[in-house]
Amino acid sequence: MSPDVTGLDKQFDYLIPEELEPRVALGTMVRVSLAGRRVGAWVTAIDPDQSEVDPARLRPLARVTGHGPPGDLVELARWAAHRWAAGRLRPFLRAASPSRAVPGLPRPARSPSASRVLEPADPLARRLLADGGSRGPAVLRRPPAEDPVPVVLAAAALGPALVVLPAADDARRLGVRLRRAGLSVAIVPKDWPAAAAGVDVVVGARAAAWAPVPGLRAAVVLDEHDEALQEERSPTWHARDVVIERARRAAAPCLLVSPVPSLAALAIAGDRVAVPSRNDERAGWPILEVVDRRRDDPWQRSLITPALVRHLREPDRRVVCVLNAPGRARRLVCRACRNRQRCERCEAAVGLTRDGLLHCARCGTDRPVVCQVCGSSDLAPVRPGVSTLRDEVEAAAGRPAVEVTGADREVLDPEAPAGVYVGTEAVLHRLDRADTVVFLDIDEELLAPRFRADEQALGLLARAARLVGGRAGGGRLVAQTRLPHHEVLDAVLHADPGRLVAPAVARRTELDLPPVRALALLEGAAAGDAAAALRHAPTGGVSVSGPAEAGRYLVRAPDADTLADALAAIPRPPRGLRIEVDPARV
Secondary structure, eight states: OEEOOTTOOOOOOOBOOGGGGGGOOTTOEEEEEETTEEEEEEOOOSSOOOTTOOGGGOOBOOEEEEOOOOHHHHHHHHHHHHHHSTTOOHHHHHHTSOSSOOOSOOOOOOOGGGGSOOTTOOHHHHHHHTTTTTTOOEEEEOOTTSOSHHHHHHHHTTSSEEEEOSOHHHHHHHHHHHHHTTOOEEETTTTHHHHHHOOSEEEESGGGGGSOOTTOOEEEEETTTOGGGBOSSSSOOBHHHHHHHHHHHTTOOEEEEESSOOHHHHHHHTTOEEOOOHHHHHHTSOEEEEEEOTTSOTTOOOOOOHHHHHHHTSTTOOEEEEOSOOSSEEEEEETTTOOBOBOTTTOOBEEEOTTSOEEETTTOOEEOSOOTTTOOOOEEEEEEOHHHHHHHHHHHHTSOEEEEOTTOOSOOOTTOSOOEEEESTTHHHHOSOOSEEEETTTHHHHTOSSTTHHHHHHHHHHHHHHHHOOGGGTOEEEEEESOTTOHHHHHHHTTOGGGGHHHHHHHHHHHTOTTSSEEEEEESTTHHHHHHHHHTOSOTTOEEEOOOGGGOEEEEESSHHHHHHHHHHSOOOSSSOEEEESOSOO
């Protein structure tokens, strides 16, 4: 048994009472007595080696809670525990379990139509799926404006299919459309019992990578490049890699679909990459207008350019302005003494809030708008935030503008009178359509201090392209920049994401970064001890750099398996150490 107890990563032996035997299988969720209290647990092995176990001393199971992850997912969880967590099994068993007790399953609901080729199935997807998984995963590059349903239909024609995509709302909409096409669909986590019983297609967001799919015959990951497919909390597992391994074990084909495939996916697929014709791909991307700001004065703060004003004042067009800088200002300098404003508690930069306070995003400290050096209240923004920009944009547009950030939770009304939206990249996930998307300072994304900044910027542009649609619809992307010839902008301008691959791979190779090398991040009070242990570990090819800021260490290895072996071999303290494998934001 593996107890569902935080911080306890051990296996325990229990006796299965005769009356419970018919209901107990690998993965069944049960209740057991442990340290004087009742806790939940999963059955992770039945009738193990009992040479060192005295059955007379075993406690019996208290009761059976219900169905849990099937045996194949329990074994997959063991693999993931080694790959990302150095032996921590519990997080993955939780991800593979239903959110509520499932005492029984409904009848299977597979439809007869799923056994034949459904139309209109995507021909490129059908070709890549035809090998039955014998050649490993494949990448399908499709323009952002194209409908994903034909790809899913091609997978469903092979038998029970698993479809994973980044957003839960998109998963629900896709599930509804597949049902209208005549397929039986389980949208997880809500429909977990139906998925366990058997349907044509199981669809869901990141956690759906762990959903039960009896008799899996095909797997599809949509928008494979999206960071939402990776768990932010430790262990930092990636749904793409889980689905790939799951398909491999089931000998099923796996298709990674994206308008801008990640370098990691391209490295995994090798030569199994399919792209549409140039005409089809160009038609699926909107026109990109590059606003070259190199002739502007370098000290000019305003992001309101004549090109932006022209778009804002076009009647009857929904314009979205994007800047990843929440608040009223995120960089403030005292006009009197010229000192940059920092938090008095942790020395991080402070920003101006809507309530007129200086706020530290790192430690949460607020203080009045007063310079901590000279006491002046005359502070100037070096870079305006979204709230300030909303006021400027509204004045330039001559019509109402709505501010949207990640902190806002209400659903945007598509029929609202406002035709202008200003926000962080969250606004791209809160609207279902737009006529023009303007990136007010795309250089903030292109030059971000992260090794995946180029891929992340390209993914952001692809998300915006999906809102405005293809060229025929008249949608526009606008990028204000002082780097008009950057390879990311060049790729979108020519509707050819492949243009980014060669320069990005060259940089990663020179810097020894993924996908050329496997990477892990160590942080916390015990990170130094863990780094020292790795430096003296016998595992070959592993290197440790650091400490960097806040005592963080980077661990590099030739591949993911070598990295996992090295991390599993070092002592793991009960607290004070966070291991982030495949970090997304280094």
